[in-house]
Amino acid sequence: MLTVDVARKAFAGRTAIAGLRFSLDAGEILAICGPSGCGKSTLLRIVAGLDTAFDGTLTWAHPPRLGMAFQEPRLLPWRTVRENLLLAGAPDADAAELLGLLGLAPAADQLAATLSLGMARRAALARALAIAPDLLLLDEPFASLDPASVDGARALLRRAWAARPCAALLVTHDLADAAALAHRVLLLSAGPARMVADVAVPDAARADPAGFAARMRALAER
DSSP states (O other): OOEEEEEEEEEETTTEEEEEEEEOTOOOOOOOOHHHHTTTOOOOOHTTTOOOSSSSEEEEESOOOOOOSSSSSOOOOSBBBBHHHHTTOHHHHHHHHHHHHOOOOOGGSSSSGSSSHHHHHHHHHHHTTOOOOOOOEEEETTTTTTTTHHHHHHHHHHHHHHHHOOOOEEEEEOHHHHHOOOOOOEESSSSSSEEEEEEEGGGGGGGGGGHHHHHHHHHHTT
């Protein structure tokens, strides 16, 4: 559904991304992994159309409907969780389904300002899915969550995606996220970001995300 070709992206003359090319199929989850500051979020902004100042092309099979969950939840704090989804365009039934899938039904009528960080991140994900996107863009969706919360959030995200499958780009510094959720992982170098590896994630990695992450770290260090 999408081919990304970024020949060069620079900030104030400093190259952030160089010679990066990959494709994404419909219904595929691709994790973009690499060290902090390597250009992962910049790449996501390029795909989202929020940053057009780069040398290269984005080639779409058809005009996409994009849903995006940012590093900050960016909910309307004076609105309830349900209202945040309805304002994004979700019909009542879809909003109720998404809140149930993401474990937020008990908080549906709670003001977004009162949510914990973990709940706010799940609400932001529900809002992104509410528009029935062709491509879901996720920028560090589990950042700042404790390990127990991350495990639960991964399981809920997987369940929501299984109920409403779409293509997804998942930006994360945590290779265990890729093992738990993705079909493929694109491993990037330290800046300027270049591709180190494009690896299919085996089903066995779901049962041993730490082992998969260790193998990918070894690959990055070669």
